[in-house]
Amino acid sequence: MSSVKYLILRRVVQLSILFLYFGANYYGWKMLSGDLSSSSILGTVPLSDPYAVLQMFVAGAVISSNLLLGAVIILLFYGIFGGRAFCSWVCPVNIITDAANWTRRKFGFDMVAKKQPSSRKLRYWVLLISLVISYFLGIGAFEFISPISMVHRGLIFGMGFGWATMAILYLFDLFVLKNGWCGHICPLGGFYSIIGKFRLLKIKHDSVACTGCMNCKVVCPEVQVLHMIDKVSIPVTSGECTNCGRCIDVCEDNALGFFLKVKNGDNKGEINNEKNE
Amino acid sequence: MNHKQKKVKSYRQPLNESRRAFLGTTRNVGLAILGGLTWSAYIDEAKANRLLLRPPGALKEDDFLKTCIKCGLCVDACRNRNGNIIYDDKGKRVGTKDPTLRLAAPGDNKPLGTPYFIARENPCFMCDDIPCVPVCPSGALDLVSLTNKKSKKLDINKAKMGLAVVHKESCIAYWGLQCDACYRACPLLGKALTIDMQMNKRTGKHAFLLPVVHSDICTGCGLCEKACVVEKAAIFVLPREIAMGRVGTHYVKGWSQKDQQRVGEAKEIHTVTKRSQKKAIDKLNNLGDLLDE
Numbered sequence: 041m042s043s044v045k046y047l048i049l050r051r052v053v054q055l056s057i058l059f060l061y062f063g064a065n066y067y068g069w070k071m072l073s074g075d076l077s078s079s080s081i082l083g084t085v086p087l088s089d090p091y092a093v094l095q096m097f098v099a100g101a102v103i104s105s106n107l108l109l110g111a112v113i114i115l116l117f118y119g120i121f122g123g124r125a126f127c128s129w130v131c132p133v134n135i136i137t138d139a140a141n142w143t144r145r146k147f148g149f150d151m152v153a154k155k156q157p158s159s160r161k162l163r164y165w166v167l168l169i170s171l172v173i174s175y176f177l178g179i180g181a182f183e184f185i186s187p188i189s190m191v192h193r194g195l196i197f198g199m200g201f202g203w204a205t206m207a208i209l210y211l212f213d214l215f216v217l218k219n220g221w222c223g224h225i226c227p228l229g230g231f232y233s234i235i236g237k238f239r240l241l242k243i244k245h246d247s248v249a250c251t252g253c254m255n256c257k258v259v260c261p262e263v264q265v266l267h268m269i270d271k272v273s274i275p276v277t278s279g280e281c282t283n284c285g286r287c288i289d290v291c292e293d294n295a296l297g298f299f300l301k302v303k304n305g306d307n308k309g310e311i312n313n314e315k316n317e
Numbered sequence: 318m319n320h321k322q323k324k325v326k327s328y329r330q331p332l333n334e335s336r337r338a339f340l341g342t343t344r345n346v347g348l349a350i351l352g353g354l355t356w357s358a359y360i361d362e363a364k365a366n367r368l369l370l371r372p373p374g375a376l377k378e379d380d381f382l383k384t385c386i387k388c389g390l391c392v393d394a395c396r397n398r399n400g401n402i403i404y405d406d407k408g409k410r411v412g413t414k415d416p417t418l419r420l421a422a423p424g425d426n427k428p429l430g431t432p433y434f435i436a437r438e439n440p441c442f443m444c445d446d447i448p449c450v451p452v453c454p455s456g457a458l459d460l461v462s463l464t465n466k467k468s469k470k471l472d473i474n475k476a477k478m479g480l481a482v483v484h485k486e487s488c489i490a491y492w493g494l495q496c497d498a499c500y501r502a503c504p505l506l507g508k509a510l511t512i513d514m515q516m517n518k519r520t521g522k523h524a525f526l527l528p529v530v531h532s533d534i535c536t537g538c539g540l541c542e543k544a545c546v547v548e549k550a551a552i553f554v555l556p557r558e559i560a561m562g563r564v565g566t567h568y569v570k571g572w573s574q575k576d577q578q579r580v581g582e583a584k585e586i587h588t589v590t591k592r593s594q595k596k597a598i599d600k601l602n603n604l605g606d607l608l609d610e
Contacts, residue, residue: 065389068397068410077430078388078454086454092386096455101383106454165345169353177360179383184360189387189430190423197389200422 042255042292046285053129061196076130076192077183078110086110091231095180098171115235123236127222127229128261128284132192136206137222140213141261149214158217160264160280163230170227182227219261222282229282237279240301243287244275250295256287275299366426369433370537370554372418373441373476374450374458378558385457387430391449392418398448417441418449436479436539436554443473443504443538474505479537479554480561481510481530488551490527493517499528499552502544509534510541528552532561 057072064073070083078088088110097103118126128134144150166182173181183189187205194202213220222229245268252270257263265278266287288296332340364382372391375381395401396416403412417434421427432449434441450458450471465472481499485491503510510530517523528541530552539554554560566583570576 065393065396066413068402068413073393074388074390074454078386078390080390080452080454083452088386088454096383096386099383101380102456104454104456106456107386110454165349166352169349169356173353173357173360177357177364178379179360179364180386181356181360183387184363184429185356193387193389193420193430194422197392197420198422201424202422205423 042290044289046289050129050284051135054132054135057130058132058192058195061192065196075189075196077189078107085113087114089228090115090235091228092180092183094231095170095174095183099174099178099180118232119235119239121240122283123239123241123279124229124232124282125236125241126232127226128282131188131228132195133188133209133226134222134284136191136209137213137219137261140210141219141259143214144218145258150218158220158224160224160262162224163227163233166225167227167230186228187221188226188228223261229280233279235279237277239279239283241283242275242277242299242301243281243283243285244297244299245269245273246295247271247273248295249293251293253292255290255292256296259286259290261286275301364428366428367556367559369421369427370436370479370539370556372432372434372449372458373443373447373473373478373536374453374460374463375478376457376459378556381457382428382431384455385431386455387420388454389420389430389432390452390454391432391458392416392420394448394452398444399446400442400444415439434539436537436542437550438543440539440543441476441478441536442540443476443536445471445473447471447473474534474536476536476538477557479539480532480535480557481537481539481541481552481554482560483528483530483552485551487547487549488528489547490525493519493523493525495526496546497526497528498544498546499541502540504538504540505534505536509536532557 060069060072061075061079063069064071071081073080073083074087076089077092078086080086086106086109088107090111093103093107093111096107118124122129170182187209190202190205191209194200194205209221213222217224245266247268247270250270254269256269257266260266261284262278262280262282265276265281268274268276283298285298288298367378371378371381372395376384395418396413398416401414401416402410403414405411417439418432419434421429421431421433423429427433447463450460450463453460460471463471463473463475465475488496490496497512500506500510500512508531510528513525513527513529515525515527517525537554537557542550542553545552566579569580
């Protein structure tokens with residue numbers, strides 16, 4: 041049965057995190073202060089964006105132990121557990137690009153411009169170039185232009201012309217390139233794709249139950265990761281999967297679901313066990 | 318005709334594998350260079366903004382830009398500092414005043430996401446506990462630079478956020494009017510900002526009470542700029558790099574024993590140019606120029 045369970049859950053998580061940051065500034069809360077670049081839980085546990093810290097390191101900054109610890113915590117969390125879950129469960133830009141995708145589907149823009157003239161490998165190039173520029177200009181290159189930062193900082197500390205950034209992201213994804221920002225360009229997404237390759241939380245697929253309706257491929261923002269649909273019962277292994285769970289939502293045949301790969305075992309067995317229950 | 322047709326045809330022939338791979342790689346590299354140069358050009362322009370005031374303890378601008386992770390914890394701390402929170406009659410928190418520090422948003426035309434303040438609108442109040450600095454996770458705001466070496470206590474008076482500069486022509490004290498608004502507003506009055514008394518020759522019987530800033534003590538908090546009574550502040554804070562000159566090593570204070578020591582350490586630099594190869598007296602002996610014509 042099609043549902044919006046994970047969609048709603050994701051929006052709740054995204055907005056709650058933003059609201060905690062906002063409250064830390066405007067109401068003086070201590071639970072989660074700072075922003076997505078670096079923050080502090082209850083004023084003690086540091087969290088830092090490992091990609092930002094990497095750029096700073098390449099730029100030649102002295103990395104404080106606080107930042108390093110924060111980056112390691114985040115790195116471990118997404119590297120071991122969530123993979124690109126940051127993109128779909130935390131990042132506020134996801135709301136904008138999802139909206140653009142929704143508009144595409146709703147009004148049929150997908151039918152007008154079917155061809156996607158760009159490679160999804162682009163983000164790894166952007167990632168590489170950001171490090172090269174960071175090195176030569178001695179400054180975190182992506183942090184300086186990041187629309188993610190503009191949007192979330194804007195929501196927490198004051199927007200300025202940040203609304204224009206939001207509009208640009210929306211229009212770009214709507215009219216220029218499908219999944220343009222999150223699925224092609226964003227080097228932070230590329231970064232988490234790389235470190236999330238060996239994550240534990242994955243999507244599993246049961247090709248026996250699958251009827252091949254392809255609903256999942258319609259909504260998936262990283263459709264290339266779903267190559268096994270209706271073919272083989274293997275989990276989604278690509279690091280580019282954002283673990284958004286939208287495919288699970290729209291699957292009417294119970295052929296998709298989250299699973300936690302705790303033991304290094306046979307992935308197929310995992311699915312069979314579930315079917316027997 | 319026949320020849321032309323052949324030529325057109327040859328363009329349409331499918332590329333062989335290695336040529337396709339070569340062209341593909343060339344295109345990717347070219348696009349990477351295109352993107353990289355555009356990106357670099359923007360950043361180089363954007364980070365060249367040197368006219369903004371940073372929070373206390375900020376590293377030198379270049380180091381600050383590479384070290385600040387743009388988390389806004391200093392802004393959080395500044396907004397929620399003691400004395401900035403508004404309480405109602407029952408002691409319940411109802412809001413805050415605007416913080417001094419803000420993060421550069423798109424449209425501010427400042428390096429994005431970095432903290433700064435505009436002294437005329439909201440100066441730094443130089444809190445004793447300096448809430449904005451200890452929360453900095455990256456060290457872009459350096460706590461050590463604000464710590465008293467002997468007592469190990471925080472000392473906001475060590476901050477060097479900028480330097481107040483007086484524009485004489487728009488300062489009404491220089492007109493001869495009595496105004497000491499900046500002097501009274503200075504948290505280090507009598508030290509960072511003093512009043513210099515001079516005779517007003519125009520009237521012959523009044524005094525000029527002129528504000529004088531001392532750069533070794535001024536923290537650049539901007540309270541003077543905020544207090545200045547004229548339409549556009551006649552005393553204003555600039556980043557120290559911009560407000561201060563530099564003598565260089567060529568001049569020595571002959572009356573200062575300490576400065577004299579520099580002469581002892583000085584080494585002779587002997588430069589040889591075409592002109593210095595000749596002795597000065599040669600010029601007198603050379604009548605060639607004079608005898609011309």
